[in-house]
Amino acid sequence: MTENHIRQLHRDLLRRSGKGERHRGAWNTSANSIAAFDETGQQIGIVFETASPFDTPARMTGLVDWYNAARADGTLHPLLLIGIFVVVLLEIHPFQDGNGRLSRALTTLLLVRAGYAYVPYASLESLIKKSKEACYLALLRQMRRLRDKVERERLMMGSLPEVSAKLLDFVRDHGRLTIGDAERLTGENRNTLKLHFRALVGDGHFVLNGAGRGAWYSLG
Known part of the structure; x- marks a missing residue:
């Protein structure tokens, strides 16, 4: 996989698209964030920010180098690597137009190269085109929900004791926590930690799993 290969594939995909010739096979040269529009065509928000034109070449070099190195050392399953x-x-969105089409073509190509005999029986392009506005609106609503959730959690974390906040962060990162792990993590004594765990369970932040020495805590 090379950057030239990606640009050439993009150029070929857009050969009959009616888009400007200068866009085909060339990295994006203007802001290209994904926006959502209402039924009147009015922009109502940015779904997500893409890489700037200045950052795009370096980001693509980094992505291609990472992919080739990861493919060579085999540490990731091919499906995870391709995904x-x-x-x-x-996320980089390196071209002015055709990024979605390119991503689907590359997915098929990389799957075939990885030994998966995958051939789509029908194109999703027409369905995606017809539903594009609804998809963007749904993504925008989800983005707002996530932003509100993050803000609520930020406020909640600010109201917790420092030790409890540290325990909650650890479980979010690792999925589970025992009292023994918490002792090593915080340096607090076992009785103090039991009080924090009890409060976190009582407030619905944690769930106690098991009993005795095998007990552990997960998110509520």
Whole structure:
């Protein structure tokens, strides 16, 4: 996989698209964030910010280098590797137009190269085009929900004791926590930690799993 290969594939995909010739196979040269519009065509918000034109070349170099290195050392399953590559490509959004089409073509190509005999029986392009506005609106609503949730959690974390906040952060990152882990993490004594765990369970932040020495805590 090379950057030239990606640009050439993009150029070929857009050959009959009616878009300006200068956009085909060339990295984006203007802001290209994904916006949502209402039924009147009025922009109502940015779904997500893409890489700036200044950052795009370096971001694409980094992505291609990472993919080739990860593919060579085999530390990631091919399906995970391809999935991560495509998601980051879309997050960068390196071209003015045709990023979605390119991502689907690259997905098929990389799956075939990885040994998966995958051939789509029908194109999703027409369905995606017809539903594009609804998809963007749904993404925008979800973005707002997540933003509100993050803000609520930020306020909630600010009201917790420092030790409790640290325990909650650890469980969010690792999925589970025992009292023994908490002792090593915080340096607090076991009885103090039991009080914090009891309060976190009582407030619905944690769930106690098991009993005795095998007990552990997960998110509520």
